[in-house]
Amino acid sequence: MKSTKFGIRYVISLSLVMLFACSLAVMLNSRSIKYSAVSTEASSETNAEFTVIIDAGHGGEDGGAVGVxxxxxxxxxxxxxxxxxxxxxxxxxxxxxxxxEDILLYDRNVDYHGRKKVLDLAARLKIGKETKNSVFVSIHMNSFPQQQYSGLQVWYSPNDSRSAEIAENVRKNVVSLLQKQNTRKIKPASSNIFLLNRLESPAILIECGFLSNPRECSLLNTKEYRRQLAFSIFTSISEFILETDVDF
Ligand SMILES: [Zn+2]
Known part of the structure; x- marks a missing residue:
């Protein structure tokens, strides 16, 4: 009985998600047509096509956090x-x-010894600064010595007020679609989050979950859960595009 109820609930929520995705796709298509028509009259600075920069944290010899x-x-x-x-x-x-690909971003032709991470972050920052009319979305995983901590956490750049809007969209969508018990609030990044502290365009960093928590680590290691996380982030960025004029 319990499993039947769960099955029905799953089908209903899956249908809702699919319905939402379809209507979102229709809205975004008409939005992108509208945007390209408007952008022909914009200045060369704002003329750049709206771009989402997706920053997969770490890479190569820097594995980041290690799961249980x-x-x-x-x-x-x-x-x-x-x-x-x-x-x-x-x-x-x-x-x-x-x-x-599985690499750190540093120039192999310079003396990188002891500076790989610094050069890597500088290269990511350069991409963020050079891509006009953009939103920067950094993807990471969390870890903590005590295993009980879990849940997605979003940080935002204090340099552009729109960063907090996107971060709040992500928090809200993840809570409603995936983590009803998550009470974590979005937080402004301090100087110890290098990229968010230095980027001047809208930028967020998503700690998708704790690899130190056995349950969350095993969820994060399933393709379906990662797809649901990606869908929550996609929905959040889409809402931001629909709610604003993306005319930065
Ligand atoms: Zn990380």
Whole structure:
């Protein structure tokens, strides 16, 4: 009985999600047509096509946090980045990935010894600064010495007020679609989050979950859960585009 009820609930919520995705796709298509028509009259600075920069944290010799099952944060970050890219691109939204393979971003022709991480962050910042009319979305995983902590957490750049709007969209959608018990609030980034502190365009960093929590780690290691996370982020960015004029 319990499983039947669960099955019905699952089908209903899945249908709602699909219905929402369809209507969102229709709205976004008409929005992107409207935007391209408007953008021909904009200045060269704002003329740039609206772009979502997807930043998969870590890579290569920097694995990031390590899960209780031995999984690496860098791989989960990259997979969510790919899923998010596909959802955005198939709805006509341009994307740029800071990395699309298992590497750190540093020039192999310079003396990088002891500076790989610094050079990597500088390269990501450069992409963020050079991509006009953009939103920067950094994907990470959390970890803590005590295993009981869990739940997604969103940080936002204090340099542009629209960052907090997007961060709040992500928090709200993740709570409503995936984590009803999550009471974490969005937080402004301090200087210890290098990219958010230095980017002047809208920017957020999503800690998708705790790899130190056995239950959340095993969820994060399923493709379906990563797809649901990517869908929540996609929905949040889409809402931001629909609610604003993306005329930065
Ligand atoms: Zn990280």
């Amino acid at each position: 099952d031995g999984s690496f944060e860098k791989d989960l970050n990259l997979d969510i980045a790919f899923l998010l890219r596909d959802m955005l691109e198939s709805n006509g939204i341009k994307t740029v990935l800071t990395r699309d």
